[in-house]
Each structure stands twice: as structure tokens, then as C-alpha cells.
Amino acid sequence: MPGRAFFLMQAPLAMMSRLRVAAGSIFPPGWWSFTLRIWAALVLALLVAFWAQIDSPASAAVTVMLLAQPLRGQALSKAFYRVVGTLVGGVVALCLVSMFGQERQLLLGGCAVWMAICAYAGTLRRGFRAYGAVLSGYVVALIAISHIDAPQNAFDVTVARVSTVMIGVAAIATVALLSGTPHVWQRLVRSLQKTAAEVRHETRLALDDTVPTLSPLETIALSSTVFALTHQVHDTRTELTRSRLRAKGAQVCLIGMVTALSCCRSLLALMRQATIAPAVLALTRFDIHAPSGTDRETILADLLGRLPPEAPRLTLADAWRLERTASLIASRHISRKGLNTLLKAAPLGQVKTMSRFAFHPDRIAALVNAIRVLLCFSAAAALFIGSGLPNAATALSQCAMLLCLGITQPNSAAFGRGILIGTPLGILTAGLTSFFILPHVNTMMGMAIVMLFQVMFSCLLIINPATAAAGSHYGAFFFVFLGLNNHHDYNLLAFVDRNTFYLCAAGITAFFLILFLPPRPRRTRFRITLSIARELERQFAARSPSFTPALLSRKYDRLHQLYMLSQTISQEKKGKAAWRVCQRFISLADLTTALARLELDLKTARQYTELAPLADTMQRSLTRMKLFSLADHLPLMAEKMLSRAPASSGPAHVAAVLCAAGLEEVRFLLQQNGSALRHYGIGRRRW
Structure with missing residues (x-):
């Protein structure tokens, strides 16, 4: 009897709860x-x-x-x-x-x-x-x-x-x-703060190789959530004083977060494919004592200076880990600076160039x-x-x-x-x-x-x-x-x-x-993937734009659209083929930006006399050598560049490590996407 009475008392409460849920779906807050x-x-x-x-x-x-x-x-x-x-x-x-x-x-x-x-x-x-x-x-x-x-x-x-x-x-x-x-800007700030907390949590997990973290596709899902906030940025200009500066701050914050998530994907791939030296892991496993500043080169120089003297010589995987960690920390600082500009109209300083958005x-x-x-x-x-x-x-x-x-x-x-x-x-x-x-x-x-x-x-x-x-x-x-x-x-x-x-x-x-010719998700996805392939073709031919915020924002816009379209197609077809295509072209887009970033690092290395001849040789090899021969030749070039690092001065040392890390990343992505390049006919002139 007591149990039955309790059930009779709970039934109206459960019905009221269901009615509140139904009313909330019909009459939104x-x-x-x-x-x-x-x-x-x-x-x-x-x-x-x-x-x-x-x-x-x-x-x-x-x-x-x-x-x-x-x-x-x-x-x-x-x-x-x-x-x-x-x-x-x-x-x-x-x-x-x-x-x-x-x-x-x-x-x-x-x-x-x-x-x-x-x-x-x-x-x-x-x-x-x-x-x-x-x-x-x-x-x-x-x-x-x-x-x-x-x-x-x-x-x-x-x-x-x-x-x-x-x-x-x-x-x-x-x-x-x-x-x-x-206000739009208040909702945007709340969304940015919530998403930034999620990104910060995932980046900490990505640096700690002992803790399971998101899969590469889940990082893209979070990146898509971040980039979906871009449509609110322009609307804030009608609400705020110094609205142009604050809108740029919001854009910088978004670019910083999606770049940090891109670094997470690279760290996840590196963790599965290579062995990192214990000294490098101990230095980069936690970013609690991350150096201040938003410059990747400055942060990398600080990390290199903190390596113990008895640590063994850096391997290519170590250099890649250090470079991606420095980029991740820099991206998080950029994101915080952008959010501070949105809230307080503080000057952006050197990161102002990161606000130059370009959509696909x-x-x-x-x-x-x-x-x-x-x-x-x-x-x-x-x-x-x-x-x-x-x-x-x-x-x-x-x-x-x-x-x-x-x-x-x-x-x-x-x-x-x-x-x-x-x-x-x-x-x-x-x-x-x-x-x-x-x-x-x-x-x-x-x-x-x-x-x-x-x-x-x-x-x-x-x-x-x-x-x-x-x-x-x-x-x-x-x-x-x-x-x-x-x-x-x-x-x-x-x-x-x-x-x-x-x-x-x-x-x-x-x-x-x-x-009459309505837009179809599969057709739109085809055009997005075609644009990713063409961008990579131009990068192989040395005709692509340099590594700029516009290139990054255009890439993330494509990946955001690709993820949303893959989600729609997978719901229609109820299969995993759409997600496999999505992952493949995400990796190809990462290869494009890795090549553009490497080109920028080699250009910086040519400013130092001890690195200039080797950097020129590497640049010619990147633009002329057959792709699948290049994948085998890149480790040799990276080792040569890394061997020059200890004998170089401070800035040249950092430039050499950046070039070696970039060469190793390009080598990994070329090998990972070799079958996709052949299947889709990308870079056919350099086969």
C-alpha cells in the first residue's frame, strides 16, 4: 500500500514534468x-x-x-x-x-x-x-x-x-x-566563454598524452560549433561603441580557438604515430607555466630554453611536438586577447592581422x-x-x-x-x-x-x-x-x-x-571538396596565397560547411561513408595549411646566413620534386635542418626547429593522404 500511494503521488508530478517539457518546446523562452x-x-x-x-x-x-x-x-x-x-x-x-x-x-x-x-x-x-x-x-x-x-x-x-x-x-x-x-553581443560573449572553456579543456587533454581526449572528428565538430558563431559577429556592430574594434576582437577569438583545435588534431596524430622523448613530454605535457605572449616563435624559444642540458638531441617528432605546443599556447593567448577586446575594447596590438576574415x-x-x-x-x-x-x-x-x-x-x-x-x-x-x-x-x-x-x-x-x-x-x-x-x-x-x-x-x-535545381547537400559537398582539392593543387604548384588569417578562415569555413553537410547526408543515408569522406578532406585541408606554413617558415629561415642555402634547396624540392618521392626525401631534409639548429644563434635556432617540424608534418600528411591523392587525382602533374 505505501508503495502504491507513492506511485499515485509521483504520477501527477511526472505528468506535470512532461507537460512543462512539451510547453517549453512549443513556447520557447x-x-x-x-x-x-x-x-x-x-x-x-x-x-x-x-x-x-x-x-x-x-x-x-x-x-x-x-x-x-x-x-x-x-x-x-x-x-x-x-x-x-x-x-x-x-x-x-x-x-x-x-x-x-x-x-x-x-x-x-x-x-x-x-x-x-x-x-x-x-x-x-x-x-x-x-x-x-x-x-x-x-x-x-x-x-x-x-x-x-x-x-x-x-x-x-x-x-x-x-x-x-x-x-x-x-x-x-x-x-x-x-x-x-x-543584446546580440551579450549572447555572443556567453557563447564564446562557454566554447572557450571547452576548447581550453580539450587542449589540456591533448597536451597530456596519458588522458583520453577527443577524436579528430570530434575536434572538427567543436571547431564547427566555434565557427558557427561568426554570423553573430557582424550584428554586434549596431549595439556597441567602438563596434568595429570589438567585432575584430570577436573574430580574433574565433580564429584563435579553431587554430588551437587544429593543433589538437596534430598532437593526437603525433601521439599515435611517433615516440616523443621523455624530456620533451615532461616539458609540454602541461601548459600551466606557459610563457606569456602570443608569438609562436617566442614561445618556442622559451620552450627550447627550458629543455635540460642533459636532454638528448631533438628528433623530428620532438620538433613537431614542440612546434605544435607553441602554436597551441599562442592560439589560446590570441583567443583570450580577442575576447578581452570584445569585452573592453582593448587594443589588439600585433594580433590585429588575425581579424582579416575571408569566407569560402x-x-x-x-x-x-x-x-x-x-x-x-x-x-x-x-x-x-x-x-x-x-x-x-x-x-x-x-x-x-x-x-x-x-x-x-x-x-x-x-x-x-x-x-x-x-x-x-x-x-x-x-x-x-x-x-x-x-x-x-x-x-x-x-x-x-x-x-x-x-x-x-x-x-x-x-x-x-x-x-x-x-x-x-x-x-x-x-x-x-x-x-x-x-x-x-x-x-x-x-x-x-x-x-x-x-x-x-x-x-x-x-x-x-x-x-527546379534545388540545392542538394551532396552537390554542395562536392563543390566544397573540389575547392579543397583545388587549393591543394595551387599549393603544390606554388600558386596558393601565403599563410595568412584569410587562408585560415577560408579553410575553417569550408570545414564547417563540410561537417554540417556530412551530418545531413549521414542522417539521410544512415551510413558512415559521409564521415569517411569528411575526415579525408579535413586531412587534405590540413596538408594545404601545413605546406603554406612551411613555406612561410622557410622564407624566415632564408633571412639567416647559416640556414639560407639549405632553405633555398628545400623550397626548390618542395615545388619541383615528385610528390611520392618527396615524401621519402622530406625526413632527410628535416634531419639536415635540425642538425643546423644547435650551431645556430637564438632566432636561427628557432627557425631551424620550425622548418624541421614543418617538414615532418608535411611528410606525415603526404604519407597519410597518398591514397587519397591518387584516388582523387590531386597533384597529378607531380606524380
């Missing part, structure tokens, strides 16, 4: 405050639009809903690029109308080409810069095409369009600044997206304009807007499915609101209460990742479907006629987004 902020901005925008008698107050509401972001920096950054994109698109629309106002075909062709150019640029950009690029494309359609039969009104339409956008932007910015909206440009995907926009818009124009119906131009402009927004999405098919769900839902809700609720609303207060429930449902959809695509479309275009105006029209036939075209535009756009 911060949902209610996010809803109230967007509702306040929406009401403010409508008040100003109605007071100013703007021709289309619904556009101000659409702007607010399109700028709905949970964090202040995100909302302000997106608002800035919406203003820039609207102004650029308005100017281009006026130019096209002034040149081709009497020629429909040329006007439509000019709009299609401009939209394709904007889609190309938007695919190459990241974050809200991409949004600004595609926005300038579809604004041309909204101005030029929707009034294709009345080109004389283009200037008035442009002014009205810009006015409504400015009203919406001002409303969202006012609420964001006055309502205590959470997928120009093939950009070209494909431009072609998709060009062909899809042309087909939709032939269908709508060819029909000759009154609202066809408006539907075509809606189709153009959805095409530009959807095609540049990483998963345009999911965006298309969101359109298929959001459009009918928005039209249905707009019909119920227009004919059953608004006739009983006579004041702005009543309108605000009605809009509150609409915004609650929209924000609930937007803030949940599974329904974000449908929610963003439903929430933004509800006011377009409603036809909200200064004098609301309750004509049922006009409502049905208008929204029939919007429904057709949504269906046609979704068809193109889902079925």
Missing part, C-alpha cells in the same frame, strides 16, 4: 516578450502610417514583420540593410522605367537581369548583407512591374514605398532601443541561383502578363519577391514548403479577420487588440525552427492578403480576386523552389 515587442512596433508603425495617410499602410506592417528578430543587434542590422536595399532598388527601378517604360518586354527583361545579379550577389554574401542584396532585386519588381501599365506613377510609388519602409524601420528600431531587447565563395551555387531566378521569373512573367488579367502584374511582383527570398536560402525547398503552408493559412486568417472581426472594430485600440492575437500566432511560428519558414511568410504577408488600407474595402469579390492571384503566385514560386 522569450517568446512572450518577443511577441510584445513586435506587437508594439506593429501598432506604432500602423499609427504613423494611418496618421500620415500613406497610400499603402500595409507595407509598413509588412516591414515590421519582416524585421521581426529576437535580438536587438539582429533587428537593427536587418533594418539597416533593408533601408539600403530599398534605396538601391528604388533607384534602379526608376532607371529601368525611364528607359523602357513603353516597352514591356525590355522592362521585364531588365528586371529579370537585375534580379539575377542580386541573387548572385546575395548567394555570395552572408547574414543580413545577403538579405539587403536580394531585397534590392525584388524592390525593382514591386515598383516597376506592379505598375507596368502606368509607368508615369513610378516615382510616386517609389516615394511611397521608401516612406513605408522608413516608418517600419523607425518603429522596429524605436521599440528595440526602448524596450530592453536582449561558392560561385557555382551563386551562378545557379542567378539562372534559377532568371528562368523562373521569365516563365512566371510569360504566364501572368500573358494572361492580361488586371491583377496579374501584382501577382508577378509577389512571385518575384518570393523567388528572390527563397532561392538564396540554404534549403530553398523547405522555404517553398513554408510558402505552401503560410499562404493559404494567411489568406484564410485574413478572410476571417476582414469579414467577421474588422466590421466590429471602430477604434485604433480595437485594431491593436486584434493585431495582438495575430502577432502572437506569427511569432510563435517564427521562433520555432520547424515552422519558421511558414511563420515568416504568414506573419509578413497577412497584411497584404488582408488589403489593409486607410479605407478598408469589405468587397468579398475583390478579396477573392486579389488573393486568388497571390495563391497562384505562391504555388508557382513554391513549384520552382522545390523542383
Whole structure:
């Protein structure tokens, strides 16, 4: 009986716990405050639009809903690029109308080409810069095409369009600044501090060979988590004083962490493949007494000076271990310095060059997206304009807007499915609101209460990742479907006629987004791996850029994308082949950076007279010798360089050890990837 009573008491508690978990998944933390902020901005925008008698107050509401972001920096950054994109698109629309106002075909062709150019640029950009690029494309359609039969009104339409956008932007910015909206930079700092603690823990384990640590693939997973924070860095510029310096500090912190994890991978490989001298292990096993500074050469000189005099001569594995340890410690110092700059705007000093980010440009995907926009818009124009119906131009402009927004999405098919769900839902809700609720609303207060429930449902959809695509479309275009105006029209036939075209535009756009050349994870992975192979080819031919932060950031961006794509493919195929491909190309990317770093170290060694002849010989061998002969010849070259180290002066000694370590790392990676080089045909000219 006592046990049964205890069970009966625990059952309601367990049910309440399950209900709380379910409610947390449906109503995420911060949902209610996010809803109230967007509702306040929406009401403010409508008040100003109605007071100013703007021709289309619904556009101000659409702007607010399109700028709905949970964090202040995100909302302000997106608002800035919406203003820039609207102004650029308005100017281009006026130019096209002034040149081709009497020629429909040329006007439509000019709009299609401009939209394709904007889609190309938007695919190459990241974050809200991409949004600004595609926005300038579809604004041309909204101005030029929707009034294709009345080109004389283009200037008035442009002014009205810009006015409504400015009203919406001002409303969202006012609420964001006055309502205590959470900051992007605070979330970024918390994420960086949490990730930095994980990286610091793993680097300590990597230095201690007696403790099991992460596998190479798990270090890439952590690197991917680090690099995923880059999209938040740019948004912090709208929140902070001295924002440019602080954003650079965040970038330096990210580069430092992913470089430290790269050193961990090398140390793990070295631990499995070679035997390290006990004196070197004792010196590098713990970094509690790591020397201060962020310079790899200074730290390595300090480590070499701490070796006991009775220690045996360094082996190649010892040199590699010392160099990777020095790089790891330097990377951690760089990461801490970058985080300190983000928090306190402290000067970056010598590590300022580490903030020069470069992302991987997928120009093939950009070209494909431009072609998709060009062909899809042309087909939709032939269908709508060819029909000759009154609202066809408006539907075509809606189709153009959805095409530009959807095609540049990483998963345009999911965006298309969101359109298929959001459009009918928005039209249905707009019909119920227009004919059953608004006739009983006579004041702005009543309108605000009605809009509150609409915004609650929209924000609930937007803030949940599974329904974000449908929610963003439903929430933004509800006011377009409603036809909200200064004098609301309750004509049922006009409502049905208008929204029939919007429904057709949504269906046609979704068809193109889902079925016409949608991005596939395997195709994108192929392009990423091809870019890694080409970078390695250029390195073999001595035509690759030198070892710079831009080269590093581009590499880590590729590896981040490769890891995420491999994760998606493995979930679809439920196999391990995707992870094997991922590991292979991670190793090839490491070979590229190892060659670039070795080239930089040899260039430094040529500055010393005792090392210059040998460094020149090694550089010629690296660029001319057959690859698989080079793998056998590298240990001899490394031993020669290492033999020069004890007889050299302090800086030359360090340079000799760095070159020997680099040669040993390149030798190891060449032997490890020999089968991959043959299989993929990389460096064929030097076989």
C-alpha cells in the first residue's frame, strides 16, 4: 500500500514534468516578450502610417514583420540593410522605367537581369548583407512591374514605398532601443566563454598524452560549433561603441580557438604515430607555466630554453611536438586577447592581422541561383502578363519577391514548403479577420487588440525552427492578403480576386523552389571538396596565397560547411561513408595549411646566413620534386635542418626547429593522404 500511494503521488508530478517539457518546446523562452515587442512596433508603425495617410499602410506592417528578430543587434542590422536595399532598388527601378517604360518586354527583361545579379550577389554574401542584396532585386519588381501599365506613377510609388519602409524601420528600431531587447553581443560573449572553456579543456587533454581526449572528428565538430558563431559577429556592430574594434576582437577569438583545435588534431596524430622523448613530454605535457605572449616563435624559444642540458638531441617528432605546443599556447593567448577586446575594447596590438576574415565563395551555387531566378521569373512573367488579367502584374511582383527570398536560402525547398503552408493559412486568417472581426472594430485600440492575437500566432511560428519558414511568410504577408488600407474595402469579390492571384503566385514560386535545381547537400559537398582539392593543387604548384588569417578562415569555413553537410547526408543515408569522406578532406585541408606554413617558415629561415642555402634547396624540392618521392626525401631534409639548429644563434635556432617540424608534418600528411591523392587525382602533374 505505501508503495502504491507513492506511485499515485509521483504520477501527477511526472505528468506535470512532461507537460512543462512539451510547453517549453512549443513556447520557447522569450517568446512572450518577443511577441510584445513586435506587437508594439506593429501598432506604432500602423499609427504613423494611418496618421500620415500613406497610400499603402500595409507595407509598413509588412516591414515590421519582416524585421521581426529576437535580438536587438539582429533587428537593427536587418533594418539597416533593408533601408539600403530599398534605396538601391528604388533607384534602379526608376532607371529601368525611364528607359523602357513603353516597352514591356525590355522592362521585364531588365528586371529579370537585375534580379539575377542580386541573387548572385546575395548567394555570395552572408547574414543580413545577403538579405539587403536580394531585397534590392525584388524592390525593382514591386515598383516597376506592379505598375507596368502606368509607368508615369513610378516615382510616386517609389516615394511611397521608401516612406513605408522608413516608418517600419523607425518603429522596429524605436521599440528595440526602448524596450530592453536582449543584446546580440551579450549572447555572443556567453557563447564564446562557454566554447572557450571547452576548447581550453580539450587542449589540456591533448597536451597530456596519458588522458583520453577527443577524436579528430570530434575536434572538427567543436571547431564547427566555434565557427558557427561568426554570423553573430557582424550584428554586434549596431549595439556597441567602438563596434568595429570589438567585432575584430570577436573574430580574433574565433580564429584563435579553431587554430588551437587544429593543433589538437596534430598532437593526437603525433601521439599515435611517433615516440616523443621523455624530456620533451615532461616539458609540454602541461601548459600551466606557459610563457606569456602570443608569438609562436617566442614561445618556442622559451620552450627550447627550458629543455635540460642533459636532454638528448631533438628528433623530428620532438620538433613537431614542440612546434605544435607553441602554436597551441599562442592560439589560446590570441583567443583570450580577442575576447578581452570584445569585452573592453582593448587594443589588439600585433594580433590585429588575425581579424582579416575571408569566407569560402561558392560561385557555382551563386551562378545557379542567378539562372534559377532568371528562368523562373521569365516563365512566371510569360504566364501572368500573358494572361492580361488586371491583377496579374501584382501577382508577378509577389512571385518575384518570393523567388528572390527563397532561392538564396540554404534549403530553398523547405522555404517553398513554408510558402505552401503560410499562404493559404494567411489568406484564410485574413478572410476571417476582414469579414467577421474588422466590421466590429471602430477604434485604433480595437485594431491593436486584434493585431495582438495575430502577432502572437506569427511569432510563435517564427521562433520555432520547424515552422519558421511558414511563420515568416504568414506573419509578413497577412497584411497584404488582408488589403489593409486607410479605407478598408469589405468587397468579398475583390478579396477573392486579389488573393486568388497571390495563391497562384505562391504555388508557382513554391513549384520552382522545390523542383527546379534545388540545392542538394551532396552537390554542395562536392563543390566544397573540389575547392579543397583545388587549393591543394595551387599549393603544390606554388600558386596558393601565403599563410595568412584569410587562408585560415577560408579553410575553417569550408570545414564547417563540410561537417554540417556530412551530418545531413549521414542522417539521410544512415551510413558512415559521409564521415569517411569528411575526415579525408579535413586531412587534405590540413596538408594545404601545413605546406603554406612551411613555406612561410622557410622564407624566415632564408633571412639567416647559416640556414639560407639549405632553405633555398628545400623550397626548390618542395615545388619541383615528385610528390611520392618527396615524401621519402622530406625526413632527410628535416634531419639536415635540425642538425643546423644547435650551431645556430637564438632566432636561427628557432627557425631551424620550425622548418624541421614543418617538414615532418608535411611528410606525415603526404604519407597519410597518398591514397587519397591518387584516388582523387590531386597533384597529378607531380606524380
